[in-house]
């Protein structure tokens with residue numbers, strides 16, 4: 001769906017702007033207002049949270065545009081890997097406290113039952129904003145600089161690889177605004193960080209977690225001096241993923257997530273079923289041949305997936 005659209009849009013926009021921005025569309029038909037989507041290379045999609053003047057606070061548009069964006073990326077056979085980052089001073093200040101309050105605090109409905117029913121729908125819709133990242137078969141790297149607050153932690157825990165700058169900090173802020181985090185942090189963070197005690201402490205006290213501790217506890221895998229260095233490394237890492245067989249990388253992501261949520265026996269069973277077809281890909285021969293010939297995988301043309 002996105003691929004042909006992206007290619008055309010990519011060329012037009014690149015000519016217009018002198019850069020490789022993509023005019024991705026929201027389901028309402030208009031361009032995204034909270035995100036900028038670009039293609040640094042044919043196989044890498046860069047999604048940038050783009051409300052820098054509001055510290056990339058997650059407004060109404062953001063919650064639906066992320067869903068449209070990642071559904072389009074999932075269907076885009078050209079894209080093999082995604083990088084998410086934030087424009088401006090920080091990664092994100094979390095939910096937009098000005099824009100979202102009425103949705104959450106005054107749900108529509110004639111009585112408590114109907115209001116509750118509607119609020120449940122709203123919460124599950126918000127959960128989808130980050131679940132689409134996890135469901136997207138393309139590996140997703142997230143690069144965090146400055147602050148990553150509230151909904152930001154929900155977002156990054158749905159990503160596959162987390163990087164940050166030395167000045168980054170993370171905060172499960174929800175308890176400070178009177179709610180239990182409800183769009184993924186409490187479910188995913190315990191699977192990311194080994195220590196449940198640390199998860200509980202962070203979620204119950206809203207203490208800021210700084211870069212060094214984020215690295216030592218496993219929330220991020222690498223810390224960089226500044227944003228520029230981090231983005232260069234993120235794109236390089238994305239390039240390493242993008243040059244490998246998409247059958248291999250997407251199968252790896254899907255099976256890692258499946259195994260996280262199932263027993264070892266179930267995971268192995270799923271893997272066997274997965275690979276009984278995927279092992280028959282021509283990519284295995286192509287990759288093995290490149291290894292034998294000591295050629296870089298960057299020189300191997302894999303078909304789109």
Ligand SMILES: CCC/C=C/C=C/C(=O)SCCNC(=O)CCNC(=O)[C@H](O)C(C)(C)COP(=O)(O)OP(=O)(O)OC[C@H]1O[C@@H](n2cnc3c(N)ncnc32)[C@H](O)[C@@H]1OP(=O)(O)O
Nearest residue numbers: 053054055057093094095096097098126150151173174183
């Ligand atoms: C069903 C719901 C599911 C989702 C739940 C999610 C929950 C959460 O995300 S809880 C966390 C909510 N966020 C916060 O409490 C953070 C509030 N912001 C800050 O603490 C600071 O802004 C921050 C430390 C992040 C950055 O500080 P800095 O000095 O760099 O910037 P400011 O001068 O404070 O802000 C600049 C402009 O941005 C606006 N802004 C910042 N954060 C938000 C926000 N969360 N919502 C709306 N607007 C925000 C701020 O008002 C300034 O705007 P202006 O005055 O027009 O310049």
